[in-house]
Amino acid sequence: MATLIRPSLSLQRPKSLAAQLAKDLSDRIARGELKPGDKLPSEHEMVASYGVSRTVVREAVSSLKSAGLASARQGVGVFVLDASSIAPFRIDPEELDTVKEIISLLELRTSLESEAAALAAERRSAAQLERLRQALELMGRAVDTQQDGVDADFSFHQEIAQATNNRYFIELFAYLGMMAIPRSRIGMYKSDIAARNAYLKKVDLEHHAIFQAIAEKNAEAARLAMHRHLSNSRDRLKRASETASGLGTHKT
Structure with missing residues (x-):
């Protein structure tokens, strides 16, 4: 019989470390300390100077990108933009403060990343496949050591975008940043390590199915595996939310 799990589901506060x-x-940009065209400090430099994790830095930089204040140049770094160049389409990370909004973003990702996986299967190089395999191994190690695996999860999806060899998929995923990983914004299973490990093992298995299809250059299988993975992520989030609200149960 399936075990009933009641996860701890808590929204991050607006004044999270990433938001701060x-x-x-953004205040430094407004004051002119960082001017349009200036390169932001590197991830390593910000981790050292602010005393925060790489995940916090990535989410903060993602916020600047979504606000139209910064833009990434592949292989070079992240640069400050002129305020007048704000893009018409944007996702404000601070608006992703409800399960409903995060599910909406997951639905957008499902349509985009399913096609990205198919393109990656058709176009990936041997070197790109190796980087994808390394990202998959990172996720496996996170599961084995009972880590949350957010960075590894992000890296896996980012490498798939890279393997499309389509700059727009690559730039869009860079724009989404850590917003793309639901549990980077919502604390799932914080008080239930066993439930979190079971959840991450499911994610890891789904990643393996995606990787296998891309390795075999089977575009349709890759598309279906990615669609299944993100649909499952949406459904798991819905069930966790309902359980935390006392409206349902979550089965492992």
Whole structure:
């Protein structure tokens, strides 16, 4: 019989470390300390100077990108934009404060990343497949060591975008940043390590199915595997939310 799990589901507060770092950087831009065209400090430099994790830095930088204040140049770094160049389409990370909004973003990702997986299967190089395999191994190690695996999860999806060899998929995923990983914004299973490990093992298995299809250059299988993975992620989030609200149960 399936075990009933009641996860701890908590929304991050608006003044999270990432939000504070994003505000500090945006204030520096507003004051002119960081001017249009200037390169932002590297991830390593910000981790050292602010005393925060790489995940916090990535989410803060993602916030700046979504606000139209910064833009990534592949292989070079992240640069400050002129305020007048704000893109018409944007996702404000601070608006992703409800399960409903995060599910909406997952639905957008499902349509986009399913096609990205198919293109990656058709176009990936041997070197790109190796980087994808390394990202998959990172996820496996996170599961084995009972880590949350957010960075590894993000890296896996980012490498798939890279393997499309389509700059727009690559730039869009860079724009989404850590917003793309639901549990980077919502604490799932914080008080239930066993439930979190079971959840991450399911994610890891789904990643393996995607990887296998891309390795075999089977575009349709890759498309279906990615669609299944993100649909499952949406459904798991819905069930976790309902359980935390006392409206349902979550089965492992």
